[in-house]
Amino acid sequence: MRKTLKILHTIAACGLIGGLGCYLILLAFAPQExxxxxxxxxxxxxxxxxxxxxxxxxxxxxxxxxxxxxxxPFLNKGWVWLKAATGILMFKGVLTIVGSKADHAxxxxxxxxxxxxxxxxxxxAIAYEWHILYVILAISVANVVVGIWRPQRLSxxxxxxxxxxxxxxxxxxxxxTRPAA
Numbered sequence: 457m458r459k460t461l462k463i464l465h466t467i468a469a470c471g472l473i474g475g476l477g478c479y480l481i482l483l484a485f486a487p488q489e490x491x492x493x494x495x496x497x498x499x500x501x502x503x504x505x506x507x508x509x510x511x512x513x514x515x516x517x518x519x520x521x522x523x524x525x526x527x528x529p530f531l532n533k534g535w536v537w538l539k540a541a542t543g544i545l546m547f548k549g550v551l552t553i554v555g556s557k558a559d560h561a562x563x564x565x566x567x568x569x570x571x572x573x574x575x576x577x578x579x580x581a582i583a584y585e586w587h588i589l590y591v592i593l594a595i596s597v598a599n600v601v602v603g604i605w606r607p608q609r610l611s612x613x614x615x616x617x618x619x620x621x622x623x624x625x626x627x628x629x630x631x632x633t634r635p636a637a
Contacts, residue, residue: 458527465519469600471512476593478504479554483585491569498562505550505558513550517543534609535602546595554588561585 479501486497520543523530530536 458523461519461523461526465516465523468512468514468516468519469596469603471508472516473593473596473600475504475508475512476589476596479509479558480589480593483589491565495562495565495569498558498565502558502562505554509550509554513543513547517547533606535606539599539602542595542599546592546599549588549592554585554592 482497482501482504486493486500488494488497520539524536524540
């Protein structure tokens with residue numbers, strides 16, 4: 457079960473970062489010369505958000521939380537709690553900002569392409585899109601780095617004092633059983 461969750465978590469992280477990369481590439485390089493072309497671009501971005509980014513993030517958060525429940529030592533690791541907190545924060549950000557902006561911009565751009573005068577609404581809807589995408593992408597990459605690096609300084613619980621005592625006892629036992637030189 458642990459390996460299955462780890463595989464799901466890793467694949468979901470790949471999907472999330474890949475989906476965010478696609479979103480950025482489409483914004484930067486897709487043809488946007490005509491209103492119809494821009495509306496099609498926004499439909500593509502909305503599809504990537506709905507079918508890649510949101511499901512990947514949901515799977516990553518759920519599999520990560522399940523891994524914490526199944527593998528109890530994770531509950532004492534600060535890096536795990538950092539990943540959980542930033543994962544939930546990303547989920548909220550993606551769900552409320554990226555997903556809704558992509559859907560709203562797709563609807564408004566299609567209405568503009570059909571001749572409705574809503575250009576101001578579209579500009580307002582996508583005003584901070586680049587910044588939000590960069591922040592979410594940076595947090596996603598940081599989550600992967602923390603998951604691989606697993607910094608020990610973020611541990612919530614120090615080593616058991618009995619380990620030190622057990623080590624000292626083992627050293628004393630070795631000294632007692634060794635012949636004197």
